[in-house]
Every structure is written in structure tokens, then in C-alpha cells.
Amino acid sequence: MKLKSVRVMTFNIRHGRGVDNEINLPRIARVIQDAGAEVVALNEVDRRTRRSGGVDQVEELANLLGMEYAFSPSIEYQGGQYGNAVLSRWPIEAAHVYKLPELGPEVRTLLYARIAWDGEPLHCFVTHLGLCDDEQRAQLRQIAKVLEATPGPKILAGDFNFDASLVDWLNELPATMRELWTLQQRERLFAHHNGLSGNTFPSRDPKKRIDYILASEELELAEPVLPVHTLASDHLPVVGTLARRM
Template sequence: MNIIRVATYNIHKGVQGLGPARRLEIHNLGLAVESLDADVVCLQEVRHSNRLEAKRFPMWPELSQADFLAPQGYEAVYRTNAITRHGEHGNALLSRWPVLSHQHEDMSDHRLEQRGFLHVMLNVHGKMVHVLVVHLGLIKASRVRQIAQLQRFIEREIPESAPLLVAGDFNDWGKTVQQAMAREGLHSWNARQPTFPSRLPLAQLDHVFARNLTPMGLMVPQGHIWTRMSDHLPLIAEFSLPIS
């Protein structure tokens, strides 16, 4: 049996706190990502660059955050969702498996939120596995339209028989996302695992959905170190990949 261990994590751009108490957490996040021991790590709010933060924090990495966070032997894929005054940020995928190709689709619904999703194709034990890294909007009406766009992309670009993972921060406090994903044959582990806010988790905003993969388990790391690095906790899911 081939097991795929997948993690999704909104890293809050590698910085936590407000005002003078703001602190750089990207170095701790590097150790944390490695400790997840995931084959595939799906990241949201990843900074490619930020000139203001680079001036503010002497230890700001020279590498982009996706490359900085990739454990040794992993391949990093990053695509920008938002361009800001001082830099840009988006989604990233870190893979222990070879990356075959990748693309990005913009799903910005209004001018106040720049959003998108990353589509990566991986070679896992000789089988092509599709992964979508998603970060949906804060407004419910926007999310409904973004989910519909995601569904159209899946129907258009991904063969129905192909193994598919859809992971990320869906910003949904209800069951709208689960129900929409189920209509595409995508399901997650039944047990609820709250991931937000990290200090007192009340809602599971982060999900890993799968099609043509068998769910094996779901867990959220606990402990003080995780609560200080981001406003989200990471979510780890394991799946078995059919052997053909």
C-alpha cells in the first residue's frame, strides 16, 4: 500500500503579532514544516518578497519563503495571488515527489481581495496525482462563486479517474465547501479537526479533500509552539494511493 501524507498550512506570511510586538516566525516555521514529515505540503499566505518587512527584520531570509521552507530534497512550487505595495504573496506547494507541471488560476472576486489557486501535477510512485492549493475569500458570496470556478476547473482540466487532492484555507465556517466538494466526488475524513484560531481553535477552515484516494486519518498538531507561529494550525491528512 502506498501512503501519501499531506499537510495544509496558512503561515500568515511568516510574521505574527501587532505593532511593536510583531515578530518574525519564518525560521520556526521552517523547523515546523520539516517536523510535519509530509510528502506534500500545501501553504497559503506565502511571501515571495516584501521590501518593508525585509528592512524591519534583520533576519529576513534572502530566499523566497517557499524556497526557504522547503526541507532538503523537496521541490518548491510558488505562484503569486496578490501583488501589494511592498511585495507579493500567494500559494505554494512543497513536494517530496517529482513535480511534472504546474499552473495558476486567478479567482479574485472583487478588488479588495486578490485570490487564486495553484494546480500541481506530481509523479507519485509512477502515478500522476493532481493537487490544487486553494485560498478562498472572506466573503461568503465570493466563496460561492470561487467554489463554482474551482468546480469548473476540475471538470475541465482533471480526468475523472485521476487521483486528486484539493487542500487549503477555505475560510468557510459551515458546510458549504464540504457539500460542494462532495458533488465533485471529493471527500475528507469525517472527524472534525478545528484549525482556527490557533490559540483557541473553534472552526475547521482548513481542509484536505481527495478523489480516487482512500482516507486513512486526519490530525492537527498541538502545543504552544504551533499557537505562536500562525493564526492557523496545520492540518495533516493521510491517504492510500491505489496500486495499479
């Protein structure tokens, strides 16, 4: 029986603006490349907005990294759009945008990308949840319906805007979806990483863990899930390696 693997990252890039207040997409690309990420969930991505100089940011990142991409606009902003995106080293066969329940000031979406992963589909979902409790839980319930209707290996990743003290809210999702940081801590999968906080925000002095990767039970955690320390954004990216037995 052989294994195939995928290295997954989630990264809220704050339209490429680092803690130095400079928008620097090559710096974001280096973080992704240095981490060896093969599928990347991105939040707060600009497409042709004035503040970002009219650049299509996910297209630029894809070109810098030699990857495929899909984009999910959530709002119209400064003459362009702002939303979520996926980067993939494998072909993206299809993409779809789901609008999530809107109980706050900003439209939130779920981006779906079907990735041709070495002979079978890998279903990748990216979201950036709202800011209030009721909104977040309603959005999770809607995401759960989409996940339940999608058979096969699945990843859900993004900025959920609630910290680890509320991680039980993820029980709104199907039981087959495991939050990877919690899984590795509970199962003591990588003992030398136990006791770390996993905090991702703010990047200069992380106090909260609000960026998550979940994977369905078809996928095993092959290498530790860890934040990547960088000042390229106000969030730290999170990266881990998943494997599937064939």
C-alpha cells in the same frame, strides 16, 4: 495489491509570523518536518516583500526541507508578491495558476501542481478563498470546473475562510471530492479521534475549522486527519495520510 501513500498538510503560515509576532521560517519548516508531511499546501506566502525582508519564502522553505516547490502569486505587495504555494518531496512536473472570481477586495487564485508520484501524476490544488459568502461560493463553482476537467487522483487544500457550520457549501464541488475531517467523523474511521473539534483558527485558542483537505475517491484515508498544535502561525496546520491501491 500494494499501497502507496502520501502524507498531506495544509498550512496558512501568515508569511511565517507566529503568535509571538516573529517571522521565523525555520520554525515553520520544523513543523512541517516533524509532521512528516510530503506534500504541503501553503497559504499567505510572501515572495520578496519588504515586511519579510525580501526573502522568497517558499524557496527558503523548500531549501530547508529539501523539497520541490511551486508558487502562485495572488497580489503584488510591498515590492514583492503574496499568495499560495505547494511543497513536494516528489518532482513537480507542471504548475498552473487559475484566477478565481473576484467579488471582494483581494484577488484569489487556485494553484495547480502536477506531482510525479511514484509513477503516476498526483494532482494537487491549493487555494485561499475570499471573505464574503457570494465570493466563496462563486470561487468553489469555478474550482469545481477545474477539478471535473482533471482525471486521476486529486487533492484540494487550503484556507477556505468559512467554518464547519457551512461545510455543506463544499457540495459545490464534484461529489468525488471528500472533505477528510468530515469523512473520518462520519465513517468513524479512527474511533479514538472522534469527538475532537478539528478547529484550526486562531491557533492560540482554536474556535473555528476553516482549513480543509479534500481528496478524490481514488485516495483512501490511511491515517487520521488532525490539526497540529503549534504557535508558529495564527492558523494550525492540518495533516493526514492518504493511500492508493495499485
